[in-house]
Amino acid sequence: xxxxxxxxxxxxxxxxxxxxxxxxxxxxxxxxxxxxxxxxxxxxxxxxxxxxxxxxxxxxxxxxxxxxxxxxxxxxxxxxxxxxxxxxxxxxxxxxxxxxxxxxxxxxxxxxxxxxxxxxxxxxxxxxxxxxxxxxxxxxxxxxxxxxxxxx
Amino acid sequence: xxxxxxxxxxxxxxxxxxxxxxxxxxxxxxxxxxxxxxxxxxxxxxxxxxxxxxxxxxxxxxxxxxxxxxxxxxxxxxxxxxxxxxxxxxxxxxxxxxxxxxxxxxxxxxxxxxxxxxxxxxxxxxxxxxxxxxxxxxxxxxxxxxxxxxxxxxxxxxxxxxxxxxxxxxxxxxxxxxxxxxxxxxxxxxxxxxxxxxxxxxxxxxxxxxxxxxxxxxxxxxxxxxxxxxxxxxxxxxxxxxxxxxxxxxxxxxxxxxxxxxxxxxxxxxxxxxxxxxxxxxxxxxxxxxxxxxxxxxxxxxxxxxxxxxxxxxxxxxxxxxxxxxxxxxxxxxxxxxxxxxxxxxxxxxxxxxxxxxxxxxxxxxxxxxxxxxxxxxxxxxxxxxxxxxxxxxxxxxxxxxxxxx
Numbered sequence: 254x255x256x257x258x259x260x261x262x263x264x265x266x267x268x269x270x271x272x273x274x275x276x277x278x279x280x281x282x283x284x285x286x287x288x289x290x291x292x293x294x295x296x297x298x299x300x301x302x303x304x305x306x307x308x309x310x311x312x313x314x315x316x317x318x319x320x321x322x323x324x325x326x327x328x329x330x331x332x333x334x335x336x337x338x339x340x341x342x343x344x345x346x347x348x349x350x351x352x353x354x355x356x357x358x359x360x361x362x363x364x365x366x367x368x369x370x371x372x373x374x375x376x377x378x379x380x381x382x383x384x385x386x387x388x389x390x391x392x393x394x395x396x397x398x399x400x401x402x403x404x405x
Numbered sequence: 406x407x408x409x410x411x412x413x414x415x416x417x418x419x420x421x422x423x424x425x426x427x428x429x430x431x432x433x434x435x436x437x438x439x440x441x442x443x444x445x446x447x448x449x450x451x452x453x454x455x456x457x458x459x460x461x462x463x464x465x466x467x468x469x470x471x472x473x474x475x476x477x478x479x480x481x482x483x484x485x486x487x488x489x490x491x492x493x494x495x496x497x498x499x500x501x502x503x504x505x506x507x508x509x510x511x512x513x514x515x516x517x518x519x520x521x522x523x524x525x526x527x528x529x530x531x532x533x534x535x536x537x538x539x540x541x542x543x544x545x546x547x548x549x550x551x552x553x554x555x556x557x558x559x560x561x562x563x564x565x566x567x568x569x570x571x572x573x574x575x576x577x578x579x580x581x582x583x584x585x586x587x588x589x590x591x592x593x594x595x596x597x598x599x600x601x602x603x604x605x606x607x608x609x610x611x612x613x614x615x616x617x618x619x620x621x622x623x624x625x626x627x628x629x630x631x632x633x634x635x636x637x638x639x640x641x642x643x644x645x646x647x648x649x650x651x652x653x654x655x656x657x658x659x660x661x662x663x664x665x666x667x668x669x670x671x672x673x674x675x676x677x678x679x680x681x682x683x684x685x686x687x688x689x690x691x692x693x694x695x696x697x698x699x700x701x702x703x704x705x706x707x708x709x710x711x712x713x714x715x716x717x718x719x720x721x722x723x724x725x726x727x728x729x730x731x732x733x734x735x736x737x738x739x740x741x742x743x744x745x746x747x748x749x750x751x752x753x754x755x756x757x758x759x760x761x762x763x764x765x766x767x768x769x770x771x772x773x774x775x776x777x778x779x780x781x782x783x784x785x786x787x788x789x790x791x792x793x794x795x796x797x798x799x800x801x802x803x804x805x806x807x808x809x810x811x
Contacts, residue, residue, distance in 0.1 A: 265561030275552040282555075304553040310668065330578070330684075332570035333623040338563055350560045351571055352677050361668075361680045368560045379578040396559045 260344035264398075265334075265368045267390040277305040280319050285395040288387045290324040292355070292363055293317035301355075301363035310362060324385035325402065326355040329364060333374045349374040353383055353399055371400035407699045412500035413648035413655035413811065416450065416641035417775050418443025422603055422763035425519040428635035436637035437465045437516035438473055444639040449652030450510060457481035457508030459499035459642070461491030461796070461804075462766055464515045481508035485663060485804070489713065489797035492767030494804025496794075497661025499642040509643060515768040516637035565715065566630060568673035569798075570622040573718040576685040577624060579733065582721065584624055586736035588615040590717040590753075591628040591760055593745050598757025601783045605634055606761040629717040631759035638768035640775065648811070655811035656778045659791070660699035662692045663804035671800045686732075687722040687798035692805050697728075700807045704728035707807070708789040709777050710744075710751055711770035713797040714758040720744075723795055724753070727805075746784045755784040770794050771806075778810040 257266040272282040277293075281303075284291040293305045297314040308315055331351025337343045350368045354360045369377060370386065383399040390396055420428070420436045420443075428436060445451055452474050458467035458481065467482040481502045485491035492515065499511035562568070576582050591610065598604035610628060618627040648655035669679055669688045683690070697703055704727055712723045721735035729751050730738035738744075744753035756762045756773035763769055774792035776782040782789075789810065796804040 265559065267559045269555055269558035271555075273552050273555045278552045278555070304556040306553075330571045330575040332562070332567055332574060332625075333620075334561060334567065335623065336619070336621040338561075345561070348561055350562045350567070351574070361684075362678045364678055366557045366560050366562055366677055379574065390559075 257341055260342070262344060262346070263348050263372070263374060264370050265345055265348050265350065266342070267388060267394065267396050270390055270394055272394055277307060281305060282395070284319075284321070285387065285397060288395070290322045290355075290385050290397065291319045292322055292358065294320045301358040303363045303365060320357075322355055322357045326353040326365075326383055326399070328352075328369065328377065328379050328381045328383055329354045330379055331369060331377060333377075347374050349377050365397065367397060367399045369400060370398050377401070407660070408497060408500040408504050408658065409660055409699055409701070410657050410809070411504040411645055412642050413645050413657045414496070414640050414775050414808065415643050415648050415651045415653055415655055416444040416446070416448025417638070417772050418445070418447055419638040419772060420636045422605060422634055422636040422765065422769075424605055425633040425635060428518050429520055431518070433516045433518045433637075434465070434469065434473070436518065436635070437470055437514055437639070440514055440516065440637035440639035441470060441474065441512055444512065444641045447653060448641045448643075450641065453477055454510045455512060457499065457502055457511030459483055459495045459502060459511050459513050461485040461495040462488045462515065464766075481511060485802055487800045487802055489715070489766040490799045490801070490803040491663060492713070492771060492796045492804065493794045493806040494661055494663030494796060494802055496640070496642060496658055496771070496806045497663065497804070500658045500661060503642065503644050509647075511642045512639050513642065513771075514637060514639035515766045517765050518635045519633045520635070564622075565673070566622045566625055569716040569719060570625050571677065572685060572722070573624055573716070576718060576722060579685050580736065582718070582736035584616070585612070586721060586740055587624070587629055587717045588612055589739045590714070590720045590744070591615060593739070594714065594754045594758045595761045597746050597755050597784050598761035601757060601762060604757050604762045605632060606757070625716060625718075628760070631715045631764045632761075634763045634765070636763055636765050638765050638772050640768070640771055654779050656775050657809040657811060659702070659807040659809045660696050661804065661806040662695040662699065663796070663802035664692055665689070665801040665803050666691055669801055673799060685722070687719050687726045688801070688803050689723055689726040689795065689798065689805065692803055693727045696805050696807055702791065702807065707751065707791050707793045709755060709774070709786045710753045710793045711756070711774050711795070712753055712793075713767050713770060713795050714754055714760050715764075715797050717760060719798045720753060723798070727793060727795070746786070752784075752786050755782060755786060767796050774808050778808055
């Protein structure tokens with residue numbers, strides 16, 4: 254038992270227990286609590302942006318509409334972390350974390366950086382299809398993670 | 406009108422380099438002062454001549470150094486924003502200040518002591534601190550965790566090595582770069598370090614050693630990471646016409662540039678929204694273009710390249726971004742022996758670099774460039790006329806300088 258609670262190999266523990274939401278990000282977390290993936294889309298040019306930001310990097314518009322996404326995507330890049338950041342995290346290693354590009358978005362600008370769980374870290378590859386899984390940390394915080402979709 | 410050939414580096418000074426923490430009881434401040442005085446002495450100047458600071462990555466507080474050493478009047482004190490990306494760009498800012506008549510004698514320096522702190526450790530300690538202490542006392546400030554950080558805090562990607570592993574994995578995927586290619590960078594630079602008395606790593610490494618090293622964050626193993634070390638290095642820049650009358654052969658600043666594509670931005674460390682065409686790169690391409698244009702030369706004119714090597718794959722990406730080989734061919738380029746001292750077409754990091762000599766956040770590369778162009782380097786490149794020095798691929802600005810023998 255570490256300061257991080259019980260650990261599972263392949264899963265980085267949820268070290269943040271609050272969403273720290275503000276007016277830009279709170280809709281994401283409220284949907285997350287319901288296991289729905291939503292992202293803000295520019296009402297002017299249609300560019301998605303995650304994490305949510307005040308201005309569209311493409312057209313500088315501030316207004317957004319929140320769009321529900323399918324929660325699937327592909328592994329854009331990743332690393333297998335084998336050396337723990339802290340000795341108490343050793344039991345979580347190795348874990349595979351990296352960048353996922355979300356289906357339904359334009360890609361860059363709305364990527365998510367996530368821990369890929371429920372996978373063989375030695376077999377994970379760039380381009381693998383993944384889907385979101387939600388970890389309920391507590392009543393407020395629901396952390397998104399991804400796992401490979403069943404391969405045929 | 407540019408700063409081309411308007412200023413020259415005329416003095417270099419340094420403390421000894423030590424492994425992390427072993428510079429104690431010296432401090433970052435005392436080492437900075439030692440390096441400044443040594444650089445002035447090397448130039449045949451004194452503290453009475455110094456009137457400018459052009460620094461980067463918050464290397465020192467010019468106010469404190471000036472007061473401690475008794476600088477008569479400070480006329481210029483600037484810093485490039487962000488971190489180790491700025492070392493070579495700070496030389497350009499010094500040249501611009503001198504060319505504009507704002508200062509006459511400008512120091513650029515770095516001092517580093519990793520005693521109670523470890524670079525890269527701040528993010529790790531800070532993020533892990535969320536779990537271990539009150540979130541209200543977060544290192545991000547009194548207001549706690551920024552809302553955007555909540556999107557990434559639980560993914561376990563917290564250290565610089567993790568960030569560069571993500572770029573490297575993508576480079577491997579797109580271009581077929583291999584761990585053998587990374588090993589060549591590490592082994593080549595270690596061979597350069599072996600002969601240098603300043604080097605902290607002098608035991609030879611073989612391909613077997615490389616593949617037997619422990620993996621830290623795939624595809625990076627222990628040898629792909631910079632070492633952690635202590636020390637300080639300073640250089641003095643003055644106007645070109647004044648430089649020829651000083652003690653050392655001048656090393657002219659042909660060009661210097663800093664910056665990068667806006668969407669590279671903070672790039673690493675929990676951002677990673679870089680567009681596809683630039684993701685698997687060092688972020689240096691726009692800087693390289695401006696650098697060569699200002700100098701009126703190309704990569705084929707460079708005799709020795711001192712490329713910031715916090716992580717070995719970023720040497721490969723910079724070789725591509727600075728045009729020594731086409732984009733995506735950096736791996737095979739190094740595998741063919743092109744970066745080796747003595748036999749390669751473009752010797753790289755003849756001092757051993759951050760991987761094997763010492764890590765002083767880029768200033769060891771500047772020092773080596775000056776020594777190469779003075780003709781006093783330990784691993785002297787025959788007839789070296791032009792040296793390229795780069796700052797660390799990281800958040801903007803990244804930077805570079807082309808230096809020329811006087």
